Amino acid sequence: MSKQKIHKILLIVLFSLILLIIPIITIIKSVNMPAKPFSENENRYLQEFPKFSFDTVTDKSFMQDFETYFSDRFVLREEWISMKNNFDRLLGKREIKGIFTEDGRMIEAWKEYDETSVNANLAAMESFAQKYKNVNMYFMLAPNAQEIYSDTLPANCGAANQKNFIKMCYDATPSIKGIDIYNSLAAAKEEYIYYRTDHHWTSLGAYLGYQSAASVMKYNPISLDKFSIEHASNSFRGTLYSKTLDDSITPDTIDFYTLANGEPELSMTVYRGTSANTYDSLYFRDYLEKKDKYSAFLGTNVPKLEITTTIPKESDSGSLLVIKDSYAHSLIPFLTKNYSKITVIDLRYINGALSDIDVNISDYQSVLFMYNVITFSEDTNVKKLNFMA
Numbered sequence: 001m002s003k004q005k006i007h008k009i010l011l012i013v014l015f016s017l018i019l020l021i022i023p024i025i026t027i028i029k030s031v032n033m034p035a036k037p038f039s040e041n042e043n044r045y046l047q048e049f050p051k052f053s054f055d056t057v058t059d060k061s062f063m064q065d066f067e068t069y070f071s072d073r074f075v076l077r078e079e080w081i082s083m084k085n086n087f088d089r090l091l092g093k094r095e096i097k098g099i100f101t102e103d104g105r106m107i108e109a110w111k112e113y114d115e116t117s118v119n120a121n122l123a124a125m126e127s128f129a130q131k132y133k134n135v136n137m138y139f140m141l142a143p144n145a146q147e148i149y150s151d152t153l154p155a156n157c158g159a160a161n162q163k164n165f166i167k168m169c170y171d172a173t174p175s176i177k178g179i180d181i182y183n184s185l186a187a188a189k190e191e192y193i194y195y196r197t198d199h200h201w202t203s204l205g206a207y208l209g210y211q212s213a214a215s216v217m218k219y220n221p222i223s224l225d226k227f228s229i230e231h232a233s234n235s236f237r238g239t240l241y242s243k244t245l246d247d248s249i250t251p252d253t254i255d256f257y258t259l260a261n262g263e264p265e266l267s268m269t270v271y272r273g274t275s276a277n278t279y280d281s282l283y284f285r286d287y288l289e290k291k292d293k294y295s296a297f298l299g300t301n302v303p304k305l306e307i308t309t310t311i312p313k314e315s316d317s318g319s320l321l322v323i324k325d326s327y328a329h330s331l332i333p334f335l336t337k338n339y340s341k342i343t344v345i346d347l348r349y350i351n352g353a354l355s356d357i358d359v360n361i362s363d364y365q366s367v368l369f370m371y372n373v374i375t376f377s378e379d380t381n382v383k384k385l386n387f388m389a
Contacts, residue, residue: 094154094157095109095154095157096243096244097243097244098243099240099243099244100146100153100154100157101244101246101249102149102152102153103149103152104196104249104250105145105149105152105194105196105249106196106197106240106241106244106246106249107144107145107146107149107152107153107240108144108145108146108199108240108374109146109157109158109159110144110146110159110160110162110373110374110377111158111159111160112160113160113165113377113378114377117380118169118376118377119172120382120383121376121379121380121382121383122169122172122173123172124382124383124384124385124386125139125173125176125369125382125385126172126173126174126175126176127385127386128385128386128388129173129175129176129367130175132361132362132367133175134362135361135362135364135365135366135367136177136217136365136366136367137175137176137177137366137367137369138176138177138178138179138213138216138217138366138367138368138369139169139170139173139176139177139178139179139368139369140179140181140209140213140368140369140370140371141166141169141170141178141179141369141371141372141373141376142181142185142201142205142209142327142370142371142372142373143162143163143166143181143182143185143372143373144162144194144199144372144373144374145194145199146159146162147161147162147163147182147373148185148186148189148193148194149189149194162373163182165373165377166178166182166373169376176369177216179209179212179213179216179217180212181208181209181212181213183212184208184209184211184212185201185205185208185209188204188205188208191204192204192253193205193208195236195238195252196249196250196251196252197236197237197238197239197240197241197249197251197252198236198237198238198239198240198241198252198294199238199239199240199372199374200238200294200326200327200330200372201327201330201372202252202253202255202330203229203254203255203256203257203330204255205330206327206330206331206334207224207227207257207334209331210331210334210335211224213368217317217366217368218317219315219317219338219339220315220338221334221338222259222334222337222338226259226260226261227257227258227259227260228257228258228259228260229255229256229257230255230256230257230258231253231254231255232254232255232256232283232285232288232296233253233254233288233293233296234251234252234253235251235293236251236252236253236254236293236294237251237252237291238252238293238294254288254293254294254296256283256296256333257333257334259337264309264310264311264336264337265280265309265310266280266281266282266307266308266309266310266336267279267280267307267308268280268281268282268298268305268306268307269305269306269307270299270302270305271302271303271304271305271306271357272302272303282297282298282307282332282333282336283296283297283333284296284297284298284299287299294326294329294330295329297329297330297332297333298329298332298344301326301346301348301349302346302349303345303346303349303350303357304343304344304345304346304350304357304359305342305343305344305345306341306342306343306344307332307336307341307342307343307344308340308341309336309337309339309340309341309342310340311336311337311338311340315337315338316338316339316340317338317339317365317366318339318340318341318365318366319339319340319341319342319343319363319364319365319366320335320339320341320342320343320364320365320366320367320368321342321343321344321345321359321361321364321366321367321368322335322342322343322344322345322367322368322370323345323346323347323367323368323369323370324344324345324346324368324369324370324371325346325348325370325371325372325375325376325379326375327370327371327372327375328344328370331370332344339366343359343364345357345359347379347381347382347384347385348379348381350381350384
């Protein structure tokens with residue numbers, strides 16, 4: 001037998017052993033894993049072992065869930081994903097798992113949206129504003145990095161125009177004052193206004209939003225030179241990294257902006273279900289040691305937060321209700337410099353009426369809807385405003 005044939009047989013045997021051994025190791029490993037393990041890199045819970053029954057077998061859901069379960073626990077799974085994505089990049093692929101990587105930055109792709117769903121959200125907001133005509137209503141819709149850095153994307157990549165989307169949303173809600181933050185972000189595109197590995201804007205990006213909103217919401221913004229900047233972490237790898245596992249992109253920095261002459265006293269109460277916990281800071285520094293470092297701002301998403309701040313009377317614009325997605329988390333620390341009472345609600349975690357979580361709209365002087373384009377275009381929860389007293 002020639003050396004070439006022997007080499008070929010050895011390769012076949014080795015490959016067969018890999019195909020056999022890896023599933024066996026995976027099964028052994030999965031037996032010893034917790035019932036609901038969490039993937040830090042992907043920031044999600046992995047598929048649990050599916051329930052075996054006559055119904056799940058006949059409707060094929062058992063096998064479908066089992067395939068996901070096995071895939072989630074495949075030994076060296078993240079290494080295989082990273083290797084595949086690197087191979088795709090070597091082949092010249094510019095978009096991987098809905099993420100463009102251009103100029104050392106990951107950019108979440110946004111190409112289309114459900115017009116019917118978005119229109120229903122906008123109609124619910126407009127109806128809500130008409131119901132509470134004595135309350136000032138504002139709408140801040142933040143563009144994502146795709147829009148600000150659209151000139152770096154591949155030609156004909158199908159990226160939708162977020163600037164036009166924002167205008168359409170503002171036009172559809174005439175009873176709510178739209179806040180233009182696009183221009184200030186576009187003018188600062190060379191600055192660190194979006195994370196490189198995460199879909200959120202940075203603290204500087206949020207500050208520009210705060211500054212831009214001032215003329216519409218009628219408050220006096222604190223100038224940037226009045227803040228001290230703490231680089232709280234330089235090792236943040238966010239949601240976009242979780243999808244690509246691309247280690248070539250420089251990790252992000254989490255910055256805390258605090259007043260150089262001292263922060264005002266404040267109290268923040270976090271409501272989770274029937275529990276309520278009160279803190280004297282807006283920052284949860286424990287998250288700086290975890291994968292989900294962005295949650296250092298206000299913590300994870302919850303149904304309701306209440307923040308009261310001791311600020312000078314001449315700086316106080318009163319009470320503000322913020323209806324939001326997570327982009328608001330790095331914006332709200334700035335707003336606390338101008339509002340002595342801020343209540344924050346996340347409609348994704350509220351199933352009943354606002355009265356069920358002790359929120360009376362008429363108690364507030366102003367309401368701010370604060371979302372980013374991609375989340376707002378995908379969110380089906382805004383329509384809950386139709387059912388809130």
